[in-house]
Amino acid sequence: MVTLIDLPVGKKGIIKAINGGHNLLQKLDNMGIRSGTEITKISRQWNKGPVTIRFGNNEIAIGHGMAGKIMIELI
Amino acid sequence: MGKSVIFNRLTGVDVISSNYPGTTIDYTKGYLNIHGERAELIDVPGTYSLEPTCKAEEIAVEMLKDGDIFINVVDATNLERSLNLTLQLIRYKKPLLVALNLFDETQHIGIYINTEKLQQILGVPCIPTCALTGEGIKGLVSKINDACTSDFIFNNSQRWNEIGKIIDEVQEIKHKHHTFSEKLRDASIKPLTGIPILILVLLLTFLLIRFIGESLISFVFEPFFEEVWSPIMLSFSELLGKSGFIHDLLIGKLLNGTIDYGQSFGLFTTGLFVPLGAVLPYVFAFFTVLAILEDSGYLPRVAVMTDNIMHRTGLHGLAIIPMLLGFGCNVPGVLATRILESRKEKFIAATLMSVAVPCMALQAMLFGLLGQYGIKGIGIVFGTLIIVWLILGLFLKRIIKGTSPEIFVEIPPYRIPYFKGLIKKIWMRLRWFIKEAVPFVLLGVLIANILYTSGIMQFISRISAPVFNHLLGLPGEASSALIMGFLRKDLAVGMLIPLNMTFKQLVVASVVLSMYFPCVATFTVLLKELGIKDLLKSTTIMILSAFITGSLVNLVLSL
Numbered sequence: 087m088v089t090l091i092d093l094p095v096g097k098k099g100i101i102k103a104i105n106g107g108h109n110l111l112q113k114l115d116n117m118g119i120r121s122g123t124e125i126t127k128i129s130r131q132w133n134k135g136p137v138t139i140r141f142g143n144n145e146i147a148i149g150h151g152m153a154g155k156i157m158i159e160l161i
Numbered sequence: 162m163g164k165s166v167i168f169n170r171l172t173g174v175d176v177i178s179s180n181y182p183g184t185t186i187d188y189t190k191g192y193l194n195i196h197g198e199r200a201e202l203i204d205v206p207g208t209y210s211l212e213p214t215c216k217a218e219e220i221a222v223e224m225l226k227d228g229d230i231f232i233n234v235v236d237a238t239n240l241e242r243s244l245n246l247t248l249q250l251i252r253y254k255k256p257l258l259v260a261l262n263l264f265d266e267t268q269h270i271g272i273y274i275n276t277e278k279l280q281q282i283l284g285v286p287c288i289p290t291c292a293l294t295g296e297g298i299k300g301l302v303s304k305i306n307d308a309c310t311s312d313f314i315f316n317n318s319q320r321w322n323e324i325g326k327i328i329d330e331v332q333e334i335k336h337k338h339h340t341f342s343e344k345l346r347d348a349s350i351k352p353l354t355g356i357p358i359l360i361l362v363l364l365l366t367f368l369l370i371r372f373i374g375e376s377l378i379s380f381v382f383e384p385f386f387e388e389v390w391s392p393i394m395l396s397f398s399e400l401l402g403k404s405g406f407i408h409d410l411l412i413g414k415l416l417n418g419t420i421d422y423g424q425s426f427g428l429f430t431t432g433l434f435v436p437l438g439a440v441l442p443y444v445f446a447f448f449t450v451l452a453i454l455e456d457s458g459y460l461p462r463v464a465v466m467t468d469n470i471m472h473r474t475g476l477h478g479l480a481i482i483p484m485l486l487g488f489g490c491n492v493p494g495v496l497a498t499r500i501l502e503s504r505k506e507k508f509i510a511a512t513l514m515s516v517a518v519p520c521m522a523l524q525a526m527l528f529g530l531l532g533q534y535g536i537k538g539i540g541i542v543f544g545t546l547i548i549v550w551l552i553l554g555l556f557l558k559r560i561i562k563g564t565s566p567e568i569f570v571e572i573p574p575y576r577i578p579y580f581k582g583l584i585k586k587i588w589m590r591l592r593w594f595i596k597e598a599v600p601f602v603l604l605g606v607l608i609a610n611i612l613y614t615s616g617i618m619q620f621i622s623r624i625s626a627p628v629f630n631h632l633l634g635l636p637g638e639a640s641s642a643l644i645m646g647f648l649r650k651d652l653a654v655g656m657l658i659p660l661n662m663t664f665k666q667l668v669v670a671s672v673v674l675s676m677y678f679p680c681v682a683t684f685t686v687l688l689k690e691l692g693i694k695d696l697l698k699s700t701t702i703m704i705l706s707a708f709i710t711g712s713l714v715n716l717v718l719s720l
Binding site: 095109112113115116117118120128129130131132133134135136138142143144145146147148149150151152 | 350
């Protein structure tokens with residue numbers, strides 16, 4: 087398992103865990119990001135910038151700190 | 162996305178909508194006729210869930226309590242995520258109907274939705290719509306009376322499982338090969354290609370605004386004022402006897418027997434020329450280009466690409482959207498800071514904008530004032546503002562208490578802007594500009610005339626002369642321009658022209674004028690958004706940074 091930050095760009099993975107409080111979980115959940123969601127990492131901005139992921143027809147940018155709390159299993 | 166367009170289609174009330182979520186930050190009311198009965202319709206800020214995570218969403222949830230019928234506008238291209246809200250609404254046990262918006266786009270990207278089946282499962286009317294073109298809207302209106310309370314029962318804690326089951330039954334996805342649009346999406350969000358694209362887009366934006374604005378002024382507005390309006394005003398001046406208080410108030414002072422729109426300072430000359438002849442063309446150009454950027458869906462990408470820089474000022478990438486709006490006019494810019502979550506962010510964004518984001522009216526006049534020196538003058542002023550923006554941001558991030566949340570934003574697919582929608586949006590904003598700007602300019606001209614005639618302006622110039630001379634290297638008369646700048650920046654720049662200042666003085670005056678205070682209209686909005694305490698703090702920062710920067714620029718240019 088790696089964090090979303092360490093998942094290589096272009097690779098697919100399944101979200102296994104989100105190490106955050108209720109607020110973060112809720113925020114991510116509202117957008118459809120939760121354990122079990124299969125995602126593709128599209129990009130990562132330089133210098134601790136946001137990570138962009140795609141799943142289904144969604145594309146979402148996630149701040150660096152939040153991305154570090156999302157655990158991914160590579161597939 | 163798309164609620165506001167549907168709202169507009171149903172009620173005819175104009176609301177601004179864009180191809181990114183969060184455009185609606187307040188609610189709008191409108192009325193529509195259902196079989197001869199008048200019904201009130203409320204456009205609520207968009208939300209993904211009834212468990213709110215920001216202010217706009219809280220407003221949305223709060224407002225739901227008063228509704229009799231809900232129209233749930235869902236993004237059909239993202240049915241799975243959208244149904245999350247639909248199921249939560251079902252639990253409210255109020256008559257509901259679902260508009261499957263962007264339905265035309267679904268087939269295009271290989272998504273097939275069985276509307277009949279969805280309707281069966283949910284037990285409420287589901288109507289495919291395409292709000293932009295108006296398709297399906299009639300069907301939606303005719304079904305409002307059929308809205309009903311759903312009897313769909315599900316285990317709320319297993320909501321996502323339920324949604325998954327529904328999706329399996331009603332939606333089929335046929336895989337499509339990577340399209341050009343998708344390649345463009347990827348290229349514009351990866352730093353290696355995205356940053357050059359961003360720089361190119363911003364450069365093009367700037368050039369396009371200047372090109373459109375400049376062309377309109379030289380080929381349409383200036384000829385009109387010179388060839389058509391001036392002769393009328395000169396005959397009028399003749400009629401009024403060429404002098405006297407009323408003459409000077411309406412026509413202003415004649416220079417060498419003709420009207421000089423920058424300096425005459427009459428209500429019918431400078432008062433009309435500044436907002437309509439000099440500023441309006443640029444405002445039009447700005448809003449046109451901005452509307453294209455908004456509706457194409459590029460702005461959220463700008464937010465992602467600039468997130469890093471914004472972070473250094475205690476903001477995150479999304480704050481670039483109010484900043485960009487501020488380049489058009491600070492008033493909508495400040496209003497748009499509502500998309501930011503924390504008080505700290507709002508304060509920093511509003512202050513930085515007031516200090517270092519010159520609105521189009523100010524920019525148009527700066528081009529006029531410094532244009533004769535080519536890129537040099539404009540370059541120094543804009544360069545200074547960028548540096549101030551960064552340094553002040555770094556500073557505010559450290560001294561303002563509170564949290565700076567991280568960026569978390571949905572990035573919509575690229576869409577080709579819908580022409581009618583663009584025109585409408587540009588027209589709404591222009592109408593708004595004319596309504597807001599013209600009265601303030603006229604008021605400014607009136608006040609300036611009174612202050613000059615009564616000698617108050619001359620008195621203020623005399624007492625403030627030492628400060629202006631020593632700190633900024635400016636003549637004392639420049640203070641009257643700053644006083645006028647409280648009302649309107651564009652008028653103030655006009656007052657600097659007759660002072661025959663040197664290049665250095667013009668640059669210093671432009672910098673101070675840009676920074677020290679927003680116009681009165683922005684100030685009112687700041688008061689509403691920040692509250693009196695934070696506004697006073699913000700104003701102190703503005704004045705201090707303006708005079709410090711002005712003195713420094715004066716020092717550097719004197720070397």
